[in-house]
Amino acid sequence: MSHRVFVCRCEDVTTHEIEDALDRGLSTVEEIKRYTGLGTGPCQGKECMCTLVGLLVSRGLADADAVQPFTARPPAEAVTFGALAAVPESPPEKGGAS
Amino acid sequence: MTVTNEMGSADAALPQRADVVIVGGGVMGLSTAYQLMRLSKGRLKVVVIERSYLVSGASGRNGGGVRMQWADRQNVELMMRSIDICKGLAQELGINTWFRQGGYLFLARTPQAEAQLERNAELHHHVGAPTRLLSPEAAREIVPQLDVTDVRVATYNPDDAVVFPWAFVWGYAAQAVKRGAVVRTHTSVERIEPEPGGRDGFALHLSTGESIEADTVINATGAWSVGLNRSLGIELPNHPHRHEIMSSEPLKPFLDPLVVDLACGLYFSQSTRGEIVAGVSMPSEGDDADPTEINLGSSMLFLGRLSRALCRVMPIARSLKVLRQWSGPYDVSPDGDAILGRTPGFPNLIQMCGFTGHGFMMAPVVGELVARNLVQGKDHPVLSRWSPGRFDDPSYTGRGETMIIG
Ligand SMILES: Cc1cc2nc3c(=O)[nH]c(=O)nc-3n(C[C@H](O)[C@H](O)[C@H](O)COP(=O)(O)OP(=O)(O)OC[C@H]3O[C@@H](n4cnc5c(N)ncnc54)[C@H](O)[C@@H]3O)c2cc1C
Numbered sequence: 001m002s003h004r005v006f007v008c009r010c011e012d013v014t015t016h017e018i019e020d021a022l023d024r025g026l027s028t029v030e031e032i033k034r035y036t037g038l039g040t041g042p043c044q045g046k047e048c049m050c051t052l053v054g055l056l057v058s059r060g061l062a063d064a065d066a067v068q069p070f071t072a073r074p075p076a077e078a079v080t081f082g083a084l085a086a087v088p089e090s091p092p093e094k095g096g097a098s
Numbered sequence: 099m100t101v102t103n104e105m106g107s108a109d110a111a112l113p114q115r116a117d118v119v120i121v122g123g124g125v126m127g128l129s130t131a132y133q134l135m136r137l138s139k140g141r142l143k144v145v146v147i148e149r150s151y152l153v154s155g156a157s158g159r160n161g162g163g164v165r166m167q168w169a170d171r172q173n174v175e176l177m178m179r180s181i182d183i184c185k186g187l188a189q190e191l192g193i194n195t196w197f198r199q200g201g202y203l204f205l206a207r208t209p210q211a212e213a214q215l216e217r218n219a220e221l222h223h224h225v226g227a228p229t230r231l232l233s234p235e236a237a238r239e240i241v242p243q244l245d246v247t248d249v250r251v252a253t254y255n256p257d258d259a260v261v262f263p264w265a266f267v268w269g270y271a272a273q274a275v276k277r278g279a280v281v282r283t284h285t286s287v288e289r290i291e292p293e294p295g296g297r298d299g300f301a302l303h304l305s306t307g308e309s310i311e312a313d314t315v316i317n318a319t320g321a322w323s324v325g326l327n328r329s330l331g332i333e334l335p336n337h338p339h340r341h342e343i344m345s346s347e348p349l350k351p352f353l354d355p356l357v358v359d360l361a362c363g364l365y366f367s368q369s370t371r372g373e374i375v376a377g378v379s380m381p382s383e384g385d386d387a388d389p390t391e392i393n394l395g396s397s398m399l400f401l402g403r404l405s406r407a408l409c410r411v412m413p414i415a416r417s418l419k420v421l422r423q424w425s426g427p428y429d430v431s432p433d434g435d436a437i438l439g440r441t442p443g444f445p446n447l448i449q450m451c452g453f454t455g456h457g458f459m460m461a462p463v464v465g466e467l468v469a470r471n472l473v474q475g476k477d478h479p480v481l482s483r484w485s486p487g488r489f490d491d492p493s494y495t496g497r498g499e500t501m502i503i504g
Contacts, residue, residue, distance in 0.1 A: 011371075024272075025103035031151045034158055034264045037371075042347055042421060073422035074396050078347060082416030085409050087402030 008048040010041020105271040106281025116145040119312035123148025124157035127318035128270035129465030135277035137473040144279040149286035159426030164459040165258040169501040180463035191269035196262035196370040200354035207361040229255040321427030323451040325390040336452040337389040342400040344423035348372030364407040378404040433498030438484040
């Protein structure tokens with residue numbers, strides 16, 4: 001049996017890979033997302049975010065009261081291109097996630 | 099645990115003076131830092147200063163498309179060299195770049211677009227790029243899922259490619275640091291000042307209260323470059339433009355090339371992770387209101403447009419789901435050519451901006467040619483052609499690259 005522990009099951013990111021990112025000096029949620037791909041799969045971080053933040057807090061790399069999750073990307077739930085093709089042409093709206 | 103800071107950090111120690119300070123830790127700044135260290139065999143003192151984390155700008159938000167199919171001869175040749183560098187980059191940088199040469203397939207639906215693709219194919223043939231002009235039916239042989247009704251002609255270049263952008267940026271950063279460059283993150287350059295006392299260098303003032311002197315400064319801040327230039331009274335005509343993009347749920351590999359529908363500026367490819375990554379041209383949003391302000395946000399309008407265009411050309415996409423959408427800044431140059439080289443009035447300030455929607459693919463070759471220029475004194479034709487001074491030249495025609503997408 002493998003002893004690998006998966007933190008992000010969508011993108012197969014293991015605790016080992018996160019340790020590796022920390023060893024290389026990365027220390028924030030956004031950086032670790034972009035180094036390991038954590039949270040970019042179908043669940044969009046709903047499963048793995050807490051584990052990662054818990055780890056950062058326990059290492060003293062994040063402050064439990066101040067730490068933020070990475071920017072949430074729309075849509076909130078996956079939607080088909082077929083359904084979205086019916087969205088009307090309207091003036092561009094501002095806002096949303098960056 | 100030993101933290102090695104091998105990809106830069108917020109507390110990397112800065113020297114008081116450097117030979118070259120690169121402002122901006124995107125793919126441009128980092129590829130240049132790496133090449134400067136490599137070509138000078140570690141002799142140059144090079145510092146990169148990044149306001150946020152390393153992939154926070156356009157370099158962490160783009161589609162990863164890499165192509166030699168351009169309308170301008172010089173761009174074709176530059177990209178042939180860049181793709182050549184990309185082929186060996188995984189080994190050179192010791193990372194997985196997810197570089198996949200599945201080609202680019204361009205579709206033309208109008209007589210103008212058809213003429214453009216025919217001109218491209220002829221030019222590419224002359225230059226030695228393996229682009230082929232294809233009938234719509236032949237395009238369907240490459241991507242059987244396409245609906246090619248109304249398509250007049252297509253071009254295909256099997257050497258064109260896609261990459262997964264994040265890895266690239268980390269790879270360049272790690273190799274630059276390994277060779278002695280200092281990469282300081284979470285620190286912004288607030289102001290640049292010419293050095294007093296007749297030297298042609300600069301003093302850079304940082305958000306941390308520190309300052310650093312440099313013989314040469316490279317402005318590699320992309321869409322943010324306008325503000326930095328203004329701190330020196332420099333006005334250049336590039337401006338930021340929000341470009342939206344999205345990715346789908348992952349699928350088994352089925353789509354080899356990146357497909358571009360020239361009629362609406364739709365592009366889509368399948369990344370090595372399996373997802374469809376796509377964007378489309380959007381109406382202008384009055385970009386030039388304030389060129390120092392960058393809007394990043396996502397719109398429903400984009401998803402609607404994109405979905406209609408995609409379902410038209412690849413109907414099976416109807417049942418595929420969109421997983422995430424985001425945006426990033428294009429750094430738009432008015433003639434479609436980058437703004438690269440010495441700044442009028444400030445010879446030791448090198449501009450490296452205006453790369454619009456194709457700076458990622460050009461970073462490997464541009465970093466190399468700029469470093470060759472600085473370390474070995476080698477000239478390159480783009481350094482005059484893309485010169486920041488060209489806009490003031492009486493013979494300037496304003497004509498540049500015409501195959502810009504998005
Ligand atoms: C959605 C989208 C899709 C794209 N698709 C493609 C594609 O398929 N192929 C392609 O080749 N290109 C593509 N591009 C373009 C490409 O991403 C850019 O041209 C390229 O990444 C530019 O790199 P850069 O290093 O110049 O800029 P950036 O990556 O934007 O880097 C500039 C950096 O400077 C930092 N900075 C800014 N101001 C300061 C300051 N005062 N002090 C310190 N640091 C500062 C920023 O934080 C930023 O990290 C796309 C762009 C977008 C937005």
